[in-house]
Amino acid sequence: MVSATSELLPLADGCLILSHRLSEWMSNAPTMEEDIALGNIALDLLGQARGLLQVIGDETGVTEDELAYFREPQEFRNPLICELPNGDFAFTMARQLFVDIWLAHVWSELAATASDEQVRGVAEKAIKENAYHRRHSSSWVVRLGDGTDESRRRMETATEALWPYRGEIADDRWYDAVDAALTEATLTMPPRDAWTQRSSLDGWHTEHLGYLLAEMQSLARAHPGATW
Amino acid sequence: MTRTTEARGWALLEAVPDPEIPVLSVVDLGIVRAVEESDDGRSVQVTLTPTYSGCPATEVIMRDVRTALQASYDTVDVRTQLSPAWTTDWLSDKGRERLHGFGIAPPSGRTTLPLIDAGGPASCPRCGSSKVEELAGFGSTPCKALWRCTTCREPFDYMKVH
Ligand SMILES: [Zn+2]
Numbered sequence: 020m021v022s023a024t025s026e027l028l029p030l031a032d033g034c035l036i037l038s039h040r041l042s043e044w045m046s047n048a049p050t051m052e053e054d055i056a057l058g059n060i061a062l063d064l065l066g067q068a069r070g071l072l073q074v075i076g077d078e079t080g081v082t083e084d085e086l087a088y089f090r091e092p093q094e095f096r097n098p099l100i101c102e103l104p105n106g107d108f109a110f111t112m113a114r115q116l117f118v119d120i121w122l123a124h125v126w127s128e129l130a131a132t133a134s135d136e137q138v139r140g141v142a143e144k145a146i147k148e149n150a151y152h153r154r155h156s157s158s159w160v161v162r163l164g165d166g167t168d169e170s171r172r173r174m175e176t177a178t179e180a181l182w183p184y185r186g187e188i189a190d191d192r193w194y195d196a197v198d199a200a201l202t203e204a205t206l207t208m209p210p211r212d213a214w215t216q217r218s219s220l221d222g223w224h225t226e227h228l229g230y231l232l233a234e235m236q237s238l239a240r241a242h243p244g245a246t247w
Numbered sequence: 248m249t250r251t252t253e254a255r256g257w258a259l260l261e262a263v264p265d266p267e268i269p270v271l272s273v274v275d276l277g278i279v280r281a282v283e284e285s286d287d288g289r290s291v292q293v294t295l296t297p298t299y300s301g302c303p304a305t306e307v308i309m310r311d312v313r314t315a316l317q318a319s320y321d322t323v324d325v326r327t328q329l330s331p332a333w334t335t336d337w338l339s340d341k342g343r344e345r346l347h348g349f350g351i352a353p354p355s356g357r358t359t360l361p362l363i364d365a366g367g368p369a370s371c372p373r374c375g376s377s378k379v380e381e382l383a384g385f386g387s388t389p390c391k392a393l394w395r396c397t398t399c400r401e402p403f404d405y406m407k408v409h
Contacts, residue, residue: 052393063389066301070329140329144300146330147358147409155384204347 027138029187029220030125031071035087036228037118038064038234040105049108056155060115063148070141088239092229093222098187102228106180109163109173114181115156120196121188122149128206155235157200164204175206201243255319256282256291263315267388270349273308277337280328291324296333299389299409334358335390335409349370350394352379352394352405368405371396381405 041061048054072083099117105111124151129142163170178201185193189211198208218224239245260279265271273279273295280294293312297305309325316323335354338346343353352368370377376398383393391404 052383055301056383059385059389062301062303064301066299069299080356133273136330140332141300143332144297148300149333149406151384229303 021194026169029077029097029098030122031068031105031157032088032095033101033118034064034069034122035072036095036097037101038062038068039231040101040103041111041115044111053216054107057111058153062147063152065214065225067141067145067148069239070137071143073123074135074141082093084239088236090131092224095224095228095232096219098184099216099219099225100115100181100188102225102231103181103184106177108155109170110180112156112159112163113174113177114151115209116160117181117185117190117197119149119153119156120193120200121155122195124190124192137142139192156192157203164201164206170233171206174204181208182213183215186215186221189215211222253282253284253291254294255288256284256316259315259319260293260312263308264312266311267390268302268346268349268351271338271342272346273312273349275339275342275345277335277342278308278333282336284320285322289320290324291316291320292324292326294326294328296328296331298333300390304388333409335406346406350403351391354406354408356408358408366408368394368403371399371401372403373401374399 038061041057041064044057047055048057068087069083074084076083076086098121099120100114103110103114122145126142126145129138130146133139133142160174164174165171166174194208194211201208252353257274257279260282261272262275263273265273265276268276278295278297278298280296281292282294285291292318295309296312299305310328313323313325316325319351324386328341336357338353346353350372351374352370354366355369356366367381374396376396378397379394381392382402385391386393386404390406390409392407393394393402394405395402
């Protein structure tokens with residue numbers, strides 16, 4: 020059996036880091052409903068990350084908190100796209116859709132094939148949560164892409180800016196789903212064969228992850244061993 | 248040896264409310280998978296399935312369940328079982344009625360996979376009108392969406408199909 024750690028870490032870290040990014044929108048979203056929506060999605064992702072980090076921790080003899088708060092940037096395996104700064108709302112929603120589509124495929128596969136019961140349970144639950152996330156992100160991508168000149172310009176800019184960061188999450192199924200979503204939004208998907216980063220699998224990250232972790236880990240590192 | 252249907256344990260759990268929707272007991276919510284009592288009746292093991300991945304109520308529920316059972320058993324063991332995942336299909340009929348009475352429209356359909364039909368409330372829990380519209384897909388807790396009745400104009404919570 021392949022080590023759960025190597026297989027699950029990109030997924031667990033992706034959920035954790037994206038959850039933290041989304042939490043940065045709290046009190047800053049365009050409307051109160053969006054504040055609440057992004058908070059809910061962040062919380063789901065955090066719960067999913069915790070479920071997996073517990074499994075990884077059990078296998079490697081550390082706690083979920085040690086994994087989340089006491090690893091260095093190069094030890095994280097989240098896809099680069101999850102750590103990118105939020106940008107504007109269009110960027111956040113396009114990124115969310117790209118990641119939601121990746122997660123939908125990953126969760127379905129794990130629910131069907133994972134040998135570990137906890138991993139299967141996390142995935143079964145996440146499939147439904149993910150469906151609601153994707154409903155939200157895809158409706159925003161359509162609304163902005165097929166909206167005003169300004170919202171369309173922002174959605175196009177977001178898609179182009181995100182494209183070099185799809186490397187760890189893109190496969191044929193992903194491209195097909197993204198293509199369909201962007202077509203519905205009256206946008207054109209950038210070329211499948213365009214260059215992309217994929218360095219997180221080797222522990223190489225953008226400069227942004229270090230700053231994110233500095234904030235996310237500061238409390239735990241200032242008070243090691245503290246619990247609620 | 249354990250017995251699997253334990254009226255005393257279930258009765259105690261019927262009195263443990265969900266912390267976020269207190270008109271529902273943990274039994275109505277459908278998260279109690281099993282209650283097993285030892286032959287001498289002094290210890291009990293309860294198996295729960297959490298509702299949502301990041302639901303802050305989960306830890307409170309586990310604590311409340313333990314406290315309620317400790318009143319009647321010397322040893323209480325509370326376990327979680329993630330698979331199969333909890334679904335709103337497991338809400339009791341009594342729980343659905345209570346939700347409605349509390350002003351929360353109960354889930355209107357059954358869970359289908361892989362795609363979810365979020366459905367919509369059958370009627371406004373305040374005036375009974377079927378003329379309702381969605382305001383926001385996410386609400387004050389992970390389980391809810393925000394809807395509005397176009398007859399009485401009141402906003403209300405809808406418990407999403409999950
Ligand atoms: Zn009404």
